[in-house]
Amino acid sequence: MGEAPAFCNENLQKEFPNGNTLKSKSSETAILIGDKTYVIGGSDGEPTSLGVRIFDKSTAQWVHPVVLGTKPRACKGHSAVLLNEDRILIIKKGASSDDCIWFLELDTQYVRDQKTKRGGNTEVVAWSKGVRGNAEKPIVISGPSGVGKGTLISKLMEEYPSMFGFSVSHTTRAPRNMEKDGVHYHFTEKSVMEKEIKDGKFLEHASVHGNLYGTSIEAVEVVADEGKRCILDIDVQGAKSVRKSPLEAIFIFIRPPSMEVLEKRLRSRGTETEEQILKRLKNAKAELDEGISSGLFDHILYNDKLEECYQRLKELLGLDGSVDTAPKPVCRGIDLPVDHSVSKADNKIYIDCGTLEVKKASNKLIVLDVSCLKGGAPGRTRGLDLYAIGSFSDGLKEVR
């Protein structure tokens, strides 16, 4: 039997009937939803880690939930605001500009799925970092071994280095001569990769030609964080899994002119043993059947003459010459002073920075628009819009 936290008394609950932030000690916030009070923060002293515990009034018990996703680093304090009853917005105080907006998901689809996986009775919450702006749809490229996926992707990244970024997969296969760990693949031990898959760190994974391959959630997110469009080179099973995932992508299948040409290319690459070549050719037949006839792919490209195929790839990606190839500004966070106050109206969060010692430096009201959130745990939450307006006394001038 637990004891209700002092700040969960009836008076405070009446004062904040909509589940808004209940202040306790400066390092903790509490959000009330039905019978449950989510208490965030906890360890005293500086900086404070953002632990999560739940007080259930109906049983008068403290519950320590399973906490998924990437956890935020400790901070000097935080504000918490409930959004749509399914997630809590956390604004960290004194955090770096790309680390101050976080979401603690309580009842999103991802959290519900994870609860179901654990039998339905376990409390589960999940962290997701908030990021400004949106990422362009990733591009999934599939096709049999030796068809030219890597060659086409290299050409694209060479010609448009600031537009595209490669999703670096994990694999248990051995590196080839020129391959670098962390660049071509994250070369991994099978047991390590299996543990990480179990921990929910992968968007998809598959056993291909006798080895384990997988795309980590982080591999896709880091490319989007750089303001680039992510390219995934994955097999047909992986493409199927991504189709079922919340990641919206464009799916392209590369096919060879014939099996004979495919074999010639594989052999001329000279990177596989005879046994591996035979295994890849055998798998190629099934991959071709599925790639061409399953309807899984948005586009099928025929890679006969490399230059022609590359031009068609560029066309379907809208790279027709008039495209703006200038690097996109990287979506950074926000510089928030340690002391600020937070309030909410509709889908807008008002962060008043015109208080205390920062009054002169930043006489501003910052608006965080959370009406178009995308993604979420176990990856980042994108689509945040953020702009400053003059303080109320200045007459609300927008300075986006």
Ligand SMILES: Nc1nc2c(ncn2[C@@H]2O[C@H](COP(=O)(O)OP(=O)(O)O)[C@@H](O)[C@H]2O)c(=O)[nH]1
């Ligand atoms: N499902 C999945 N397949 C992958 C991933 N990374 C690479 N692959 C696929 O694994 C297969 C073998 O890749 P690799 O060993 O590099 O050989 P290559 O395709 O002959 O160059 C190819 O079909 C890749 O598209 C991944 O993260 N997930």
Ligand SMILES: Nc1ncnc2c1ncn2[C@@H]1O[C@H](COP(=O)(O)OP(=O)(O)O)[C@@H](O)[C@H]1O
């Ligand atoms: N259109 C093409 N014509 C001739 N050779 C090609 C063509 N596309 C790729 N190649 C060659 O075929 C081999 C396999 O290509 P690669 O890009 O490694 O395939 P994948 O990544 O699909 O396994 C490489 O030696 C590459 O230079």
